[in-house]
Amino acid sequence: MQFLNGITLLLVYQLAGEITVRLAGVPIPGPVLGMVMLFITLWIRGRTPDSVEQASSALLAHLSLLFVPAGVGMMAHFDRIADEWLPITLALLCSTVITMIATALIMQVTTRWLVKPDSSAQGGSEQ
Template sequence: MIAALTVLLVFQLLGEVIARALSLPVPGPVIGMALLFLALLIRGGPGEDLRQTAGTLLQHLSLLFVPAGTGIVLYGDRLATEWLPLLAALVASTALAIAVTAVVLRALTRQRPSSAGGARQ
């Protein structure tokens, strides 16, 4: 488990270094996750240790939201003054995510033959 956590943290660190060195507008952990994805593609998938560690982290994902909740409490006054742009961004991004998901789902269901003899619906 320690080795798998080390792998995850090393890729996050690589992402942070790349993001800061190149002044990219993308968060370092996102770049690190993309690098980890590429490494796993090349390697042929995660090992059992990494798979179990990731599963354990996902089971306790709610604990990772504690810092975000603390940030909301800490910056409550700023949220109170800038609630309208935050609400607009939240609503717009949610609507965009739902729309993109619907378009992707429609494209994927058109490509996949149905289980009833291969006829499309």
């Protein structure tokens, strides 16, 4: 029953994200917004409910199965992929580089924001 409660909660957040995106016209996928909403809720609560933890662990254990439809789609459209391999490759490379740069910059900003300077390392010696 815990698993069912957890999956239901995850799907409710996904639905809430979809509804919010449709009503607000935000250019973000609904499941992504739902995941952000779930993250904020869990952050405010300070802990993860057992049902959500159990459901998410079960989903992560079978994550590889979620790639099967994408693989089948690639095989079904292999001719188109072969015809347009250069733009696809360039898009993948550019997006990867942009993502790595954005991740590094965000990490630097949040590290500076979260890490407080140590007063003893400021150069003053206490006697």
